[in-house]
Amino acid sequence: MAGVGRVLEGRVAIVTGAARGVGAGIARAFAKEGAHVAVVDLDTEGAERVVTELSSYGAAASYACDIRDSAQVDACVAAVVERFGSVDVLVNNAIDATSGRFEDTTDDELDRVLDTGPKATLYFMRACFPHLRDSAGGGRVINLRSGSEPQGMAGFGAYVASKAAVGGLTRVAAREWGRHGITVNNLAPFVLSDGARSYFDERPEELEKIVLKSLSVPRLGDAESDVGRAAVYLAGPDSSYVTGVTLSVDGGGSFFS
Ligand SMILES: NC(=O)c1ccc[n+]([C@@H]2O[C@H](COP(=O)([O-])OP(=O)(O)OC[C@H]3O[C@@H](n4cnc5c(N)ncnc54)[C@H](O)[C@@H]3O)[C@@H](O)[C@H]2O)c1
Numbered sequence: 001m002a003g004v005g006r007v008l009e010g011r012v013a014i015v016t017g018a019a020r021g022v023g024a025g026i027a028r029a030f031a032k033e034g035a036h037v038a039v040v041d042l043d044t045e046g047a048e049r050v051v052t053e054l055s056s057y058g059a060a061a062s063y064a065c066d067i068r069d070s071a072q073v074d075a076c077v078a079a080v081v082e083r084f085g086s087v088d089v090l091v092n093n094a095i096d097a098t099s100g101r102f103e104d105t106t107d108d109e110l111d112r113v114l115d116t117g118p119k120a121t122l123y124f125m126r127a128c129f130p131h132l133r134d135s136a137g138g139g140r141v142i143n144l145r146s147g148s149e150p151q152g153m154a155g156f157g158a159y160v161a162s163k164a165a166v167g168g169l170t171r172v173a174a175r176e177w178g179r180h181g182i183t184v185n186n187l188a189p190f191v192l193s194d195g196a197r198s199y200f201d202e203r204p205e206e207l208e209k210i211v212l213k214s215l216s217v218p219r220l221g222d223a224e225s226d227v228g229r230a231a232v233y234l235a236g237p238d239s240s241y242v243t244g245v246t247l248s249v250d251g252g253g254s255f256f257s
């Protein structure tokens with residue numbers, strides 16, 4: 001029965017930051033729908049663990065890559081194409097997030113979040129473009145954005161700037177690449193990932209307030225069954241007329257306009 005009716009059967013997907021959290025959830029959802037998944041991360045052990053898990057659904061491989069370095073990104077994309085023959089779906093998910101008071105933001109924090117945000121997103125989109133354009137089922141780009149952005153969430157100045165820039169890249173590429181059969185969209189999730197937990201562990205009352213008071217659907221999201229399934233839609237055949245939008249998968253925590 002393997003493979004019957006799976007919407008991403010044989011499609012090749014790159015998911016950055018897929019060693020854990022949201023990226024791992026998206027990678028799992030893709031693999032269960034038949035995609036060949038390239039798990040890209042700096043954390044090689046975590047990436048290998050995810051690949052082992054995905055291998056029961058189909059072909060998967062891990063790629064050690066520091067997404068801040070465009071030469072490593074180019075080499076990573078070339079290695080994926082060498083191994084799987086194409087890139088049909090690109091998910092720019094990895095981030096080295098920071099938080100803190102606006103006036104205390106350091107140069108290093110700003111560099112980290114911009115280097116792993118819009119700069120890495122552009123590096124991957126640029127390197128993948130010729131392959132996405134040649135994709136038989138149409139190229140798909142999914143960039144991770146954040147509900148903290150429209151809210152201007154206090155304590156996240158550099159991070160919000162990074163995500164706003166990612167949103168800008170998405171809109172421009174959506175305009176330019178539609179004629180090449182490529183859609184470009186954003187996902188804005190809310191999941192208690194390792195990254196999010198490291199922030200909320202020190203502020204449990206803030207998490208409770210967000211879940212109980214700010215979410216219309218008062219529960220935490222799941223990286224695979226909530227965010228991953230939304231990513232399957234944006235990566236698959238049913239979304240070919242959807243581009244340039246932000247799909248919030250955050251229990252109604254934020255509304256983008
Ligand atoms: N978790 C949430 O609720 C939430 C909310 C809004 C937006 N997002 C967005 O979703 C995405 C994933 O979030 P998460 O919470 O799963 O993050 P996370 O911190 O748990 O995981 C990030 C992954 O990126 C990898 N990474 C970091 N720097 C890297 C680099 N230089 N090169 C390669 N890999 C690198 C890390 O090793 C890690 O595996 C991010 O873009 C984040 O901004 C998450």
